[in-house]
Amino acid sequence: MAKKSFLQLLTETDKCIVAPCVYDCASARAVEMVGFEAMMLSGGEVSIAMNGVIDYGFSNLTDIEWITSRISQTSAIPLAADIEDGFGGPLAVYRSARRMAQAGAKALQLEDSGDMENSTQLLDREKYYEKVRAALAALEGTDCFLIARTNADPATEMDEGCERMRAAVEMGAKMSTVVRISTLDHAKYVSSKVPGWKMFPDVRNIDGKPGVTVDQIYPLGFNFLTMHYTLKAAMDGMLEHGLKNYAQQGCDYTCEKVDATGIMGMSATPLFDPHAYMELESRFGSERKAFTIVGNAVEDFPEGFVRSSIDDRL
Numbered sequence: 001m002a003k004k005s006f007l008q009l010l011t012e013t014d015k016c017i018v019a020p021c022v023y024d025c026a027s028a029r030a031v032e033m034v035g036f037e038a039m040m041l042s043g044g045e046v047s048i049a050m051n052g053v054i055d056y057g058f059s060n061l062t063d064i065e066w067i068t069s070r071i072s073q074t075s076a077i078p079l080a081a082d083i084e085d086g087f088g089g090p091l092a093v094y095r096s097a098r099r100m101a102q103a104g105a106k107a108l109q110l111e112d113s114g115d116m117e118n119s120t121q122l123l124d125r126e127k128y129y130e131k132v133r134a135a136l137a138a139l140e141g142t143d144c145f146l147i148a149r150t151n152a153d154p155a156t157e158m159d160e161g162c163e164r165m166r167a168a169v170e171m172g173a174k175m176s177t178v179v180r181i182s183t184l185d186h187a188k189y190v191s192s193k194v195p196g197w198k199m200f201p202d203v204r205n206i207d208g209k210p211g212v213t214v215d216q217i218y219p220l221g222f223n224f225l226t227m228h229y230t231l232k233a234a235m236d237g238m239l240e241h242g243l244k245n246y247a248q249q250g251c252d253y254t255c256e257k258v259d260a261t262g263i264m265g266m267s268a269t270p271l272f273d274p275h276a277y278m279e280l281e282s283r284f285g286s287e288r289k290a291f292t293i294v295g296n297a298v299e300d301f302p303e304g305f306v307r308s309s310i311d312d313r314l
Contacts, residue, residue: 022230085110175198181201191222202226
């Protein structure tokens with residue numbers, strides 16, 4: 001489980017925490033290795049990566065709970081998770097929040113979508129508040145907190161969205177997000193209307209420049225910023241290698257390419273630090289083994305990346 005809860009991390013820091021969106025244990029490992037302190041489970045990317053379908057309401061609680069448990073048990077940094085609309089009414093939200101906290105999520109994002117096939121259609125305000133109360137009740141006594149989210153359109157529904165987030169914070173949500181904002185002016189307006197901790201979602205470039213920077217938004221109460229890149233980057237790498245290897249009808253390109261890690265060969269196993277697992281086993285009285293892949297030696301964990309303790313990852 002994560003060494004620190006997300007709540008501890010936010011409380012102890014004096015900066016905006018930047019968290020890439022992840023979708024499986026490999027993407028979580030990559031995020032941790034480069035030094036990010038937290039991560040966000042993307043419901044949309046889980047749908048694509050784990051189920052092979054677009055984000056159109058196809059994922060369910062079992063999908064999200066399953067991958068949350070595996071990521072949280074094998075990572076040293078805390079995981080926030082998108083639970084979409086909670087997968088039903090207030091009772092379903094209560095069950096979802098309890099199970100996700102037990103699975104290891106350190107924060108849950110609950111949106112006010114009225115229809116998962118059309119996520120810009122807002123749920124009736126009072127119906128959303130019922131879900132917020134259910135989630136808060138479910139998370140009492142845990143180290144997992146609620147991120148209230150509105151899908152309100154900043155162009156036409158900004159005040160409605162801000163009012164929903166203000167009310168959710170007053171009910172007890174530790175953080176809120178107006179998920180469709182994208183600019184510094186948006187952030188300033190939300191800051192003037194919504195108290196407490198705020199999340200800036202999915203930062204992106206606008207006309208070749210960052211929409212916002214962490215230094216700009218932190219004084220406005222935005223102490224959490226998320227972004228997407230892991231699934232696109234993974235697909236980019238797989239397609240690059242795939243095109244070359246397909247043309248060669250072999251694995252020469254992958255085996256010979258020197259990548260960002262310096263690891264050679266065809267396996268990503270060294271990035272998961274197998275020798276640390278062997279060291280842990282040796283503590284129990286066993287002779288330390290050499291980890292191999294079908295008798296082939298495995299390289300050491302690469303230099304220049306964060307090597308978290310095995311005790312925090314297993």
